[in-house]
Amino acid sequence: MKLTFLGAAKIVTGSSYLLEVDTQKILIDCGMFQGSKTITAFNRRDFLYDPTAIDCVLLTHAHIDHSGLLPKLCKSGFKGPIYATRVTNELCGIMLPDSAHIQGFDAEIANRKGKRAGKKPVEPLYTIEDAYATLEHFSPVDYDQELTLSPNVVVRFRDAGHILGSAMLEIMVNEDGKTTKLVFSGDLGQPNQPIIKDPTFIDEADYVIVESTYGNRLHEEYDREEHLATIINDSVARGGNIIIPSFAVGRTQTMLYYLHNLLKAGKIPNIPVIIDSPLAISATDIFMRNTQDFDAEAKEMLKSTKDNPLQMPQLRFTRTADESKALNSLNEPVIIISASGMADAGRILHHLKHNLWRPESSILFVGYQAQGSLGRRLVEGASKVKIMGEEISVRATIYSLDGFSAHADQEQLLTWLTYYKRKPVNIFLVHGEVEASEPFAQLIKEKLDVSTYIPNFGDAALLNGLEWNIEQAEVTDPAIRQLHEHLELLDREYGEYRTHLEQLGSADNKKVGDIMRNLEKMQVYINKLKKGV
Missing domain, CATH: 1.10.287 (Helix Hairpins)
Structure with missing residues (x-):
């Protein structure tokens, strides 16, 4: 069999892998590239395969860096099923049309500027109609149930503990009378997250494809609620707002959980908490319709106290653009949670524009910031940034709270790998920048004595039972x-x-x-x- 790495190779976005078994072609994820213009340019390149030849897609979860190019795939001729958990199906039902809306908006802005400069019109990657057509391909699967793709390929979706509905994949392949097992971690969650169950441990695999987002560091150890309370109280005392760029799916709901607890306990002032993201509002509704997938603690809260961890009297939703703009005229401190989580697009840009220059305000980053993103520049100490063509001085206090991350850190990743009773033949490290993947590869060698490989974009691993080698693609693609x-x-x-x-x-x-x-x-x-x- 052949496994080709088509994204998330030495970067954290664009997750996609092509598994070929005999004549069968299976795509694992089809994510959008996010970050700098250099990296996002890959969204417009042709796929390195014929979309019409793909038999099916296995989708680990709904985040756009794993699902965002599915409409482009379908638009290019893919006709097969897209297998994903039931919650992932629901979340993609709101996220892909939202992504299409952003594509159209960005193309409109680019064409407005390009027309004045005499440039050719830019087409969006896909339209809202393309996104809805893609949803017709989705086919829901249950956790832990065997899905037979062919007589030679069987798949199980296991809970990855990253966001609601997220999955890791166990893929059993039979070739020449031998069964080879591959495990794709997807995005592996951090244990003890609110609402989300802990990641599933798997005890056997021949090849493991594991993410390495935080492969070079440990999450800070602190009481998350107490730390969050201190930041909010200090900001309110200064008369400032608390702006939280947050991923609409997963991180927003986690932050609501913590804020609910703090407000209920009287540990922070009774100020408005505003979700300024139509996508996050819809995602929260989906979370509340799927409490069967909550962890035991969240279920107990709902059962014993009828106390919904995602609801509070102080919570407000802004659905329209006018309501969003009005937030910047408020005279009282507020907590605003808005997308995007990397501060590269969406309503969050307006809130940063109106708050970054204010020394009394605080900006809280609670997720990973990719290379080239505005969020990355801010957490690394930029004194000035350009937002929507205007240069803004950074005087607000910037916080990067990686303890709130939904990704496992180095120790948690290693712990997950130690549960394999039989050593894998090789571990492929993906979904991580080089500065994270290389130290993690060295640690795996030292602690587990297992070989590793950090693929480049386009590399292909030829897997023959317990033997494997690499075909490097970059030689033919400058x-x-x-x-x-x-x-x-x-x-x-x-x-x-x-x-x-x-x-x-x-x-x-x-x-x-x-x-x-x-x-x-x-x-x-x-x-x-x-x-x-």
Whole structure:
């Protein structure tokens, strides 16, 4: 069999893998690339396979970096089923049309500017009609039940504990009388999250494809509710707003859970909590229709106290654009939760524009910030940013609370891997930047004595029972080769740059010169990449 890595290779977006067994072609995820213009340009490239030849899609969960190119796939001729859990089906029913709306809006803005510059019109990646047509392909599956794709391929969806409905995949492949088992972790959740069940442990696999978003670090240990309360109380005392860029599905509901507890206990002032995201509002409704998938603690809250962890008297929803704009005229401190979680699009941009320059306000990032995103620049200390064409000074207090992340950290990932009773033949590390994947690969070798491989975009693993080797695709695709060089250099050079700054202490002309030369080198490579992709 052959496994080709088509995204989330040395980056955290664009998850997609093609598994070929005899004549059968199975696509695992079909995610959108998010982040810098260099990376998002890959959304417009042709697929590296014929969409009409794909037999089916296995979707791990609804987040757009795993599902967002499904409408493009269907628009390009895919006719087969898309298998996903029931909650993922429901969530995609709101997320894909919302993504299409964003595609159309972005294309409209680009064409307005492009027309003045004499540029050719830009077409959206797909339309709302394309998104709804894609939903006709969805076929719901239950957790832990065997799904037979063919006489040679059987799949089980297991709870990944990332967001409601998220799954890891067990794929059993029979070739030449031998059964080979692959496990795809999907996005592996952090244990002890509110509402969401803990990730399932699996005890046997020949090959594991595991995410490595936080493969180089541990989440901070602190009382999340107490820490959140301190930030909110300090901000309110200054007379500022608390702005939370948050993923509409998963993180928004987690934050509502914590805020519900804090308000009920009187640990924070009785101020409005506003969900300013139609998508997040719809996602919260779906969560409440699927309490059967809640963890035991959340179920007990509903059962014993009739106390809904996602509802509170202070909660307000803003559905229209006018209601959203009116929030920036309020004279009292408020907590605003809005999308997108990486602050790259959507209503959150307006709230950042109106609050970043205010020293009394606080901006709370509670999820991963990808390379090139506005959120990444803010958490790394940018003093000025450009939002909707306007330069904004950053005077608000910026917080990055990775303890709220829905992704497992290094120790939690390693713990999940230690449950395999028989060592896998190899572990493929995906969905992580190089600075996260490489240390994790080394740790796996030291602690588990298992070989690892960090694939590049387009690499293919040829799996023959317990033997495997890699076909590298970048040799025949200069643009992909340049992308690899860019990502590797950017990670290493920027890491060195930050280390030098930390060690600088006092002025040192030689070190300053070295740093400047490194930055110049980075820019040269980035410019080359932009021309090549």
